[in-house]
Amino acid sequence: MSIEITIENLHFARGDRRIFDGVSLEIPAGQVTAVMGPSGTGKTTLLRLISGQLTPDSGRILVDGVDVHRQSKSGLMALRKRMGMLFQSGALFTDMTVLENVMFPLQVHTDLSPAMVRSVALLKLEAVGLRGAGELRPDELSGGMARRVALARSVALDPALMLYDEPFVGQDPISMGALLRLIQELNSALHITSVVVSHDLTETFRVADNVFILSQGKLVAGGTSADVSESEDPQVQQFIQGQADGPVPIHYPAVSLDQDLQQVKK
Ligand SMILES: Nc1ncnc2c1ncn2[C@@H]1O[C@H](COP(=O)(O)OP(=O)(O)O)[C@@H](O)[C@H]1O
Numbered sequence: 609m610s611i612e613i614t615i616e617n618l619h620f621a622r623g624d625r626r627i628f629d630g631v632s633l634e635i636p637a638g639q640v641t642a643v644m645g646p647s648g649t650g651k652t653t654l655l656r657l658i659s660g661q662l663t664p665d666s667g668r669i670l671v672d673g674v675d676v677h678r679q680s681k682s683g684l685m686a687l688r689k690r691m692g693m694l695f696q697s698g699a700l701f702t703d704m705t706v707l708e709n710v711m712f713p714l715q716v717h718t719d720l721s722p723a724m725v726r727s728v729a730l731l732k733l734e735a736v737g738l739r740g741a742g743e744l745r746p747d748e749l750s751g752g753m754a755r756r757v758a759l760a761r762s763v764a765l766d767p768a769l770m771l772y773d774e775p776f777v778g779q780d781p782i783s784m785g786a787l788l789r790l791i792q793e794l795n796s797a798l799h800i801t802s803v804v805v806s807h808d809l810t811e812t813f814r815v816a817d818n819v820f821i822l823s824q825g826k827l828v829a830g831g832t833s834a835d836v837s838e839s840e841d842p843q844v845q846q847f848i849q850g851q852a853d854g855p856v857p858i859h860y861p862a863v864s865l866d867q868d869l870q871q872v873k874k
């Protein structure tokens with residue numbers, strides 16, 4: 609049921625900026641895999657490439673053996689239906705109750721009867737521990753609860769693949785713990801493949817079976833969480849130890865400071 613992702617020699621640029629400069633990696637089926645890197649490395653971009661919202665300049669992305677970017681519109685839609693996404697921006701519909709939010713994708717994408725839609729949505733809320741909150745409105749929820757409702761909504765259609773974009777941002781320690789447990793539990797209970805992108809090291813290492821680290825368009829490390837945390841590669845160490853300076857420059861590419869200041873004088 610769960611599916612694997614193969615990324616082959618991925619190149620993707622935004623203007624002059626090479627976001628991916630020949631990245632290849634394998635995301636195994638049925639496990640939690642984290643993709644990490646400093647802000648601006650291209651983690652969100654990678655998820656958009658995997659889900660077919662963006663197209664690589666070259667290289668291939670296979671999801672369950674299917675080349676995402678060689679699909680007809682309907683083929684891509686069918687593939688996307690098997691993906692659940694918890695994006696940072698994935699806000700709840702504020703004019704619907706919690707239960708209605710979770711029912712929504714089921715109403716739009718399935719032929720289930722209203723009673724079945726309700727039952728399935730209740731089960732998804734149960735899975736995130738919020739069945740009792742079904743009648744609440746989003747503005748009555750804490751940040752952690754809202755994130756969990758969004759999670760219930762994104763697994764409503766029983767995806768084979770879950771993509772999480774920075775799921776830990778803005779969570780207090782208790783809801784963080786709940787979220788970590790949920791990502792793992794859903795992964796094993798639903799037999800899915802989970803991809804978590806995050807810059808948040810500690811939490812991500814706790815949740816992931818495998819870790820990939822990206823930097824400056826390249827894959828700098830990959831393996832089990834233990835392998836990667838023991839890597840002696842200076843780029844990996846800089847990232848893991850949160851050092852501000854090291855082989856990876858912290859500055860966004862720019863003309864020299866001198867040049868900029870000269871411009872100001874002129
Ligand atoms: N729509 C866009 N147009 C141009 N550049 C973009 C766009 N979205 C992202 N970028 C650039 O692509 C790079 C990677 O962005 P992103 O994938 O959001 O990084 P991350 O999620 O790792 O923080 C950044 O340099 C960002 O400025």
Ligand SMILES: [Mg+2]
Nearest residue numbers: 651652653774
């Ligand atoms: Mg991002």
